[in-house]
Amino acid sequence: MIPVIDGLQYAKWSEKIFRQMRTGRVDAVHVTITYHETFRETVQVIEQWNRWFERFPNLIFHGRTAADVQIARDTERTAIFFGSQNPSCIEDDIGLVEVLHTLGLRFMQLTYNNQSLLASGCYETVDSGLTRMGRAVVAEMNRVGLVVDMSHSGERSTFDAIEHSTRPIAITHANLHSWYPVLRNKSDALLRALGESGGFLGLSIYPHHLRNGSACTLQDWCDMVARAMDLVGPEQVGIGTDLCQDQPDSIVEWMRTGRWTKAIDYGEGHADAAGFPAMPHWFNDNCDFENLRAGLKAAGLEQTVIDGVMGGNWLRFFAISFGTAQTDQTKECRVVALST
Amino acid sequence: MIPVIDGLQYAKWSEKIFRQMRTGRVDAVHVTITYHETFRETVQVIEQWNRWFERFPNLIFHGRTAADVQIARDTERTAIFFGSQNPSCIEDDIGLVEVLHTLGLRFMQLTYNNQSLLASGCYETVDSGLTRMGRAVVAEMNRVGLVVDMSHSGERSTFDAIEHSTRPIAITHANLHSWYPVLRNKSDALLRALGESGGFLGLSIYPHHLRNGSACTLQDWCDMVARAMDLVGPEQVGIGTDLCQDQPDSIVEWMRTGRWTKAIDYGEGHADAAGFPAMPHWFNDNCDFENLRAGLKAAGLEQTVIDGVMGGNWLRFFAISFGTAQTDQTKECRVVALST
Numbered sequence: 001m002i003p004v005i006d007g008l009q010y011a012k013w014s015e016k017i018f019r020q021m022r023t024g025r026v027d028a029v030h031v032t033i034t035y036h037e038t039f040r041e042t043v044q045v046i047e048q049w050n051r052w053f054e055r056f057p058n059l060i061f062h063g064r065t066a067a068d069v070q071i072a073r074d075t076e077r078t079a080i081f082f083g084s085q086n087p088s089c090i091e092d093d094i095g096l097v098e099v100l101h102t103l104g105l106r107f108m109q110l111t112y113n114n115q116s117l118l119a120s121g122c123y124e125t126v127d128s129g130l131t132r133m134g135r136a137v138v139a140e141m142n143r144v145g146l147v148v149d150m151s152h153s154g155e156r157s158t159f160d161a162i163e164h165s166t167r168p169i170a171i172t173h174a175n176l177h178s179w180y181p182v183l184r185n186k187s188d189a190l191l192r193a194l195g196e197s198g199g200f201l202g203l204s205i206y207p208h209h210l211r212n213g214s215a216c217t218l219q220d221w222c223d224m225v226a227r228a229m230d231l232v233g234p235e236q237v238g239i240g241t242d243l244c245q246d247q248p249d250s251i252v253e254w255m256r257t258g259r260w261t262k263a264i265d266y267g268e269g270h271a272d273a274a275g276f277p278a279m280p281h282w283f284n285d286n287c288d289f290e291n292l293r294a295g296l297k298a299a300g301l302e303q304t305v306i307d308g309v310m311g312g313n314w315l316r317f318f319a320i321s322f323g324t325a326q327t328d329q330t331k332e333c334r335v336v337a338l339s340t
Numbered sequence: 341m342i343p344v345i346d347g348l349q350y351a352k353w354s355e356k357i358f359r360q361m362r363t364g365r366v367d368a369v370h371v372t373i374t375y376h377e378t379f380r381e382t383v384q385v386i387e388q389w390n391r392w393f394e395r396f397p398n399l400i401f402h403g404r405t406a407a408d409v410q411i412a413r414d415t416e417r418t419a420i421f422f423g424s425q426n427p428s429c430i431e432d433d434i435g436l437v438e439v440l441h442t443l444g445l446r447f448m449q450l451t452y453n454n455q456s457l458l459a460s461g462c463y464e465t466v467d468s469g470l471t472r473m474g475r476a477v478v479a480e481m482n483r484v485g486l487v488v489d490m491s492h493s494g495e496r497s498t499f500d501a502i503e504h505s506t507r508p509i510a511i512t513h514a515n516l517h518s519w520y521p522v523l524r525n526k527s528d529a530l531l532r533a534l535g536e537s538g539g540f541l542g543l544s545i546y547p548h549h550l551r552n553g554s555a556c557t558l559q560d561w562c563d564m565v566a567r568a569m570d571l572v573g574p575e576q577v578g579i580g581t582d583l584c585q586d587q588p589d590s591i592v593e594w595m596r597t598g599r600w601t602k603a604i605d606y607g608e609g610h611a612d613a614a615g616f617p618a619m620p621h622w623f624n625d626n627c628d629f630e631n632l633r634a635g636l637k638a639a640g641l642e643q644t645v646i647d648g649v650m651g652g653n654w655l656r657f658f659a660i661s662f663g664t665a666q667t668d669q670t671k672e673c674r675v676v677a678l679s680t
Contacts, residue, residue, distance in 0.1 A: 039380065039383070040379065040380055043379070043436070043439055044433075044435070046439060047433070047435030047436070047438070047439060048435075050435060050438050050439070051435070093384075093387070095384070095387030095388075095390065095391070096383070096387070098387070098390050099383055099386060099387060099390070099443065102442065102443055102444075103439065103442055103443065104442075
């Protein structure tokens with residue numbers, strides 16, 4: 001059976017949510033463990049995850065390879081894959097790329113809205129592309145098997161990453177700018193280049209990325225999924241819900257302002273709606289993945305295509321992405337060939 | 341063929357030394373990566389090791405399990421296993437035990453000469469045994485598969501560790517107090533208790549632990565090895581040379597004083613001989629392991645016993661020690677059963 005995989009969540013984790021993942025039969029989730037945290041602070045979050053893994057071994061475990069998704073399915077648990085939405089966790093130290101990969105990090109955004117040491121964020125006025133350190137770090141990420149994620153990056157930086165990276169990159173959670181024109185959504189030209197390079201797009205259900213926001217219909221979203229497959233490639237599109245379940249509004253403030261400003265920055269929101277937006281009624285939490293499957297079916301997609309979007313496509317991407325540059329093509333692919 | 345394993349070295353690592361490991365056919369070495377370093381500083385040392393692994397892949401690689409020793413032998417390389425001589429690297433944070441184990445740490449001393457947060461060092465006037473945090477950390481080390489090393493600890497603390505630890509502990513580098521009575525060498529009573537608990541003793545060639553220091557004869561040392569086997573158990577003794585090759589004397593000062601005093605502390609040395617002592621002529625570097633084998637043969641030990649001391653015994657200890665409490669008894673032992 002093809003697995004169900006969510007390409008991005010950042011919830012206020014709890015036993016309730018881990019149980020909902022089982023209810024929704026989610027086999028793997030890429031979870032954000034850090035935004036603006038330093039390396040040491042990121043390690044503290046990993047320590048917290050280790051306690052959850054120790055405390056809830058029948059619900060979740062730490063996912064490291066594509067093969068772990070199959071283990072999750074076989075043992076009826078959810079494999080948790082770590083990611084960072086900003087490179088703060090590597091500070092100015094390229095050696096931390098391998099260290100964090102060893103600790104389980106599998107995705108890292110080069111930027112989160114702002115300029116970073118590596119690239120430009122999508123909210124900067126000037127997008128100067130990959131920096132000197134950015135090129136060095138992308139090469140190191142390629143070497144160890146840490147996926148370059150450009151979800152919150154500027155367009156030129158993302159084109160640069162596609163060109164410079166020797167392995168496919170991902171945009172784990174964003175939608176089509178031509179469907180809903182906000183800074184976080186991606187242009188058709190960029191998505192075509194992403195697809196041609198073997199890259200991957202996870203489609204978001206975060207209301208600020210949706211046409212009509214929280215009122216977006218399931219049908220409208222599913223029609224966009226079909227269009228995304230035309231642009232990127234039918235096997236290079238999956239889900240990246242960006243679910244931020246149960247988080248207090250203080251967290252979205254931390255996500256937006258970290259320690260970089262003393263002023264308020266509303267990011268994707270605005271002064272009249274500064275907190276987390278309400279999710280669409282058809283996707284409230286991890287129990288609702290079957291709603292997405294039903295919507296894709298109603299949109300007329302074939303069963304194999306739906307299976308791919310629900311997780312099969314992400315699984316193939318995991319298989320070529322998480323090992324060292326040498327091992328991926330042999331070991332991991334074999335594992336996946338056996339398990340799908 | 342039975343492997344050659346050294347249970348402790350802290351050299352000024354270089355390509356020269358890695359090549360000497362190959363000349364001496366050393367299949368695995370437990371290397372000290374940290375003394376007084378904080379967690380972040382320890383990670384920087386790991387980053388340095390990662391660069392050596394990347395630069396010299398035909399000479400060394402990062403060892404994590406007993407099975408890696410066999411891989412080292414098969415591929416004519418040396419497996420490097422990480423250890424800490426002090427618990428500074430976990431700071432006051434028990435969560436760092438698992439984090440450092442994930443990064444490859446396989447041995448950690450609870451103390452280095454002084455009182456630590458966990459236990460008392462062998463140079464303290466009062467040895468108060470395992471602390472509250474010490475008991476908690478030993479349990480966590482047992483859980484994840486990080487070996488409790490009491491080489492530099494006080495006697496009562498070591499008895500406490502033997503009693504409290506649910507898995508065998510190690511004294512990776514020390515000798516018999518009854519052979520040469522210095523604070524770093526261990527009493528017969530302690531070594532008998534170590535043996536009865538399934539623990540392990542690595543015998544040192546560091547001159548401050550040797551009768552007649554640098555002038556100690558190979559025969560005298562080998563006779564002590566035989567005596568140690570009587571005390572601890574014939575399959576629970578190995579080598580822990582404590583080789584500090586090519587280190588400048590500033591390093592022994594760091595080892596002894598770290599940041600804990602502004603005064604000079606001579607540790608095992610004294611004011612007239614503050615630097616590193618000269619090694620005995622029969623063990624200068626990693627090329628000289630065959631001298632030890634010849635000495636043990638001349639001392640009348642049987643071939644199988646010699647093979648055990650040279651590495652077979654350490655290999656069995658590695659096999660039961662480095663995995664999580666649940667997996668060790670199954671997976672690792674099977675691997676070793678296949679490979680020896």
